[in-house]
Amino acid sequence: MITLVGRRAELLVKDCTPHTHGMLAVKGGAEAIRDVLGSKMTEIACINGPEETVLCGSGEVVGAANETLTARGFKATKLNVPFAFHSAQVDPILESFKKVASSVTFNKPAVPVLSPLSGDVIREAGVIGPDYLARHARETVNFWTALTTGQKEKIFDEKTAWLEVGAHPVCSGMVKASVGATVTAPSLRRNEDPWKTIATSVCALFNAGVQINFDEYHREFNAAQELLPLPTYSFDNKKYWLDYHNNWTLTKGEAPREVQKTIEAAPQAAPAVEKPAKRLSTSCQKVVHEEFEANSGTVVIQSNVAEPKLFQAVIGHQVNDTALCPSSLYADMALTVCDYLYKQLRPSAPKIGMNVCEMEVPKPFIAKMEQPAEGQHIQLEAKADLDEGVAHLKFRSVTPDGKLIQDHAHCLVKFEDINSWNEDWERINFMVKSQVDVLKAKTKTQEAHVMQRGMAYKLFKCFVNYNEKYRGMEEVIVNSQTTEATASIKFQNGPNDGDWYQAPYQIDSMCHISGFIVNATDLIDSDNNVCISHGWGSMRIA
Template sequence: MSSPSVALVGLDCVFPGAPGPDAYWDLLMRGGDATGEQPGPRRFGPGYETPVRGGFIDDADVFDNDFFTVSPREAAAMDPQQRLLLQCAWRALEDSGRSPRSLAGGDTGVFVGMMGSEWGQLHLGDYGRVTPQLGAGSSAGMAANRISYHLDLKGPSLSVDTACSSSLVAVHLAVNSLLSGECGTALAGGVNLVLTPALGLVYAQMGLASPDGRCRPFSADANGIARSDGVGVVVLRRLEDALADGQRVYAVIRGTAVNQDGRSNGVTAPNRHSQREVVAAAYRRAGVTPGQVRFVEAHGTGTALGDVIECGALGEVHGVPREEPCAIGSVKGNLGHTEGASGIAGLIKVALALHHRIVPASRYADRENPQLRLAERGLALLKAPVRLPAGEVVAGVSSFGMGGTNAHAVLAAAPRTARGGRRRAAAAPAGVFTLSADTPEALRRNLAAQAEAVAARPRGDAAALCWTSNRVKTGLPYRAAFTATDTVELAAALRAAAEDGRLAAGIADRAWRPPVIGFLFTGQGVQEPGMTAALYRQSPLYRRRLDEADAALAPHLGGSVRDLLLGGDPALHRTRWAQPALFAVGHALAATLTGLGAGPHVVLGHSVGEFAAAVAAGVLTLEEAARLVAERARLMDALPEGGGMLSVRAGREEVEEFLTAGPGVSLAAVNGPQNTVLSGGLAELERVAGVLRGRGVHCRAVGVSHAFHSPLMDPVLEPLAAAAAGIAPAAPRIPVASTRYGRLLADEPMDGAYWAGQAAGPVLFADALADLVARTAPTALVEIGPAPQLIQLAGRSGLADGIRLLHPSPGRDATARDLAETVAALYRSGLEPQWDELYEPVWRTTERLPPYAFSTEHRFWHAGAARPLVSPGPAASPASSPASSSPASSSPAASPAGAAAGPVPAPAEGGGSDGSDGSADPVLAAVVGAVVEVGEYAPERVDRNSRFYEDLGFDSVMIMQLKDRIETSLPQAGGIAVQQLLPALRSVGTLADFVGEWISVGVRP
């Protein structure tokens, strides 16, 4: 019986001639040779000038250090293997259909295989230039820890060195960790960079090196090993978890095994029996027989002894009766030997073969080595690609270490899953395509990459692409979001944004924190037959919420307000139906947004809109509010007609003279500084309108049947209060801005007396809005109603800049696209929506998107073993900075003014500065200079507002170095303890203020 399986759900790789998984698969399918002569920048330098042939990654020196908040000094000190792994891990997680940031703080494990650190060999021997950054940057053990640290992953994190089997052993450990429950997601991978000639010389002296720099596995022409670069990372999950989350599965790992040669004929010599046993053990754990295995990605180094022993071991296992021989091959024929990364190179090859259901041909299969006796052993090299049959296919991957540690993994094709056909609709559903990056420039770069990829797709619905982007392309501060129904529209929007040099307002924002959202619930007067009908048809979430409101109202109305509303019945204008319809729409819109994760932090309701606001705030239940609204509408509808309302474009004081104490003309609403509403008899209102128009004041009759919010409502007050008598309102869960009182509620209950007074008294909307804004500081005001009314009033009320005014249903013909636009705007402002609720389940399928496009601007590389990488100790001059080709650190950092050694006078009033660069404050200048030196930043990168952790990547080591440099530049600042310094490390400016105050006060230990 087979053990539980592990799904391979994401992958990324960079190999010679293959800068990504697609290029890697293309290289394999065309049988390409990615080996070549060592690039000029990679020449080994003095003592070994002879060019070397092998497999080399282009641009292995490129690293987007700003993305990972790594200072230029630390980036230059880091083994480039660590830098490659960081970017590869990020892309692999994206490929798994999840945002890397979504895993932060969780139990994700990281398992990395690599063979030592040639970087450390190059640089740690120069003892006078050893630094903490170089020490950590040269440690092989830090390779996995870097990923865990920068992505905040808290599961197991370890690096493995078993020589050439390292990365497949890492996969074995990751699989076991998942199956034991130690972690829920695992990153497993390997990396190798050829930085010194040492290991090549060892191979040559052992007779293993290929004279022409090519590996020819299982060929009659095989003549040894050619060293190569490579990095690959896979994302693994328990199969049941991956399927439950709807992740794409490339392949399934059915079982793995690891063993050791033990004492054989030499510590570096392979052992046929151990190789046979590790394969057999993996098959037992996987619950498969050798006859089921269709092909094996062999270790296949192309050495005479290694190929013979491996084929002998494979033959002993696979030489069983079978319909066709077991195909074998080795990617080393395409890449060369990637050593510590060779296992992951083979694993990714097999996963892609199972995913595409085709096995690439074996390079050099045309001249099979007859000594291998492949046919009689049940083995065969593939001279052409072979298509795999439908159903389950099983394959194996072997990787053997020079010290005798052997690993084998058994993979199978992904199980078929029922994904359900997509329904054809008259109009494709609108989705929101999201994208985020760490800088505006990075956002533009990624917009262009996504635009190109979407444009290359056949025209079709964009909903699944949008849903995938919501899961994957989020979590970074600069955001873009576009609503789209098809790929052509989406590609055009992405392209236009990428080509906009300014990244137009509304497309990309710096999302520092989540938005503070205020809901404004519209009152009577904006209702119209058919309102939100299109949204009801297109949005299942809105449909569900409107249905529940209708169900709550129906027992009290004697009919369906939903059917009346959607049917376009003009009876909707009657108060009996208008108020319940507005309540139903308000509740449905508010509940829909809340279900999308865009719920309110404060609510305000205009007149009848306060009932839906009370439900949103948790004061009333839906059923309680529905009963009160229905009773209010019935009572008001039964009043004699003959009253009306008049909207006046004038302030409250300008209409004061027309107000009467009793029936006549009353102040019904104060909607803004120049917007009031009068209520009363029609004749009285017409007289007032005539006078005001004669004065040049604009007046407009409001389309209502009664004189609401006037003494003419007195007959309904007592029965309305009685209807609410049995209700015990709860305390609000969120603040409620009361338009009855014109302010946020304090301890006043929204009981029967409240609702009676609310029906008769004026609506103090402007006052309530002003108090809401002053006391809750909203960043977005969302109108909850069927037409834009309150946000227009809010827009004319003199709101502070930066408050977004949004409306998910702006008019009778509003659609699900308008709802999506509102969610997109809130996302750009920092909201993390519940995106799933925007899409029906049929559209929640993972589509492949291009990985994050990292910056290629910064390059960090050594210029030879004798050239220094980092400056010496803390007191060293910046003139001995790292030799990096990064623009940020390619030349020694110049000491800014004030940073030179020697006393610096304290400012008269402590810290502070008139210039962010420190030009007006010598203390700030000294702090900026110290930061520039410690981090090796370009001087223009650091100013008063730079944050130590978020922007500059400072850690405890750098803080100690910073303290030393500040004390060197400012002797008066001596004696500050690190513990005293820590609270001031919010930004460069706050640290300068603290140091300046310390100096001015003259504190001494």
């Protein structure tokens, strides 16, 4: 196999001119594309799914097809490849490739082969040979039909785990798009340490119920193996064994996965219909891209600030009569997207704690008080890696079609055990409560002062003007000399003010006490100085 792949690549470089032809990935069915292009229809290189088609041809023809399809609302992307596989460009190598393949011995398949060339299941010897491989290099590869046939003949089902052998996972996404919820694992991944990729894939396959020969896996490194010392059962009352439920060998305690999509037959020709974007919340209005693998995922969302409830959340936070997007809104967006990411990757897992860390806002987003017709758009990109237990997030303003205008903020979200948070709090809460009691006692000796909500936010107004929904500090007790303060919080927003994971009105209200102690007391010279928060180190809401 490696010989055939390598020699085919050599022949392409030797006998074909790079970049004279191209490939175009189109979000749409083959028949719908053919109806739009008509006489301009070019060759089809691949049919990867019911709505995933790749065209090929000369650079001029592919460029014209791209313009026509884009104008008709299709999403099309030119592939960055030097040669147009499965097109007329590869004709010069076919005879030479047959000769190379003639030197290879082709045996009867040890496992059934799903043929994307014929759409059949190959079980016998004599089908795959030099002629077959030459046709495979030149003709359309119908991945979708091969999968349909395989599922009809029960070659695989929703519990089947797929291992993709190659330089980077390409087919795994097609399998997930066509079959639905299933486990896929790559052998290699571009720009990633091969050991990390292999270890992650072995874990994913093991968790899916695949029997792994770990003796063989560790065979080359026997000297490096180490047995972990676990407490002996007879001297420790804590139970360390796993309780297996459901299917003993496959699911290992997890709830059985439901099949999200069953393939019965190739879809009938139908006009392309744009699928409505997925909405998560008021702050995360539209999922514009999502991609999931075994233990990682990427989600990009885009929201229009002009949406009435989101607009009120932004303009309710004004500095010098300018509506600055509050960091609390970024926090809600981060929690919303990371909750969605985690549930997609671990649908049956218990609730996880999300620690919003290292929030930095180097360039605040400023909302226009009179929104333009197209609105203002905030985009959030989140990349989660559950092996590392962290997600990286970036916030930016974009045009309605997603083109970058300005980067505004970035942060991390760490996935943590929420029970450990409560345990940490139990160890220190008595000290915090006792200090609050001391501060309250000082109000009787005039060492500390009590302010109600109206007065507290009136002092705040010199620096930041909050609307009513942000004014959550019901009562404030402050000692300016020792820079101590405590506040009673009563959230002012209601169900009609938007659907949020954690409303920015509430997050901001919980954080106001820190800004109040430095800006609204005699701690600093407020005539010449003001303290502005550009982020935080860690925020946990249990």
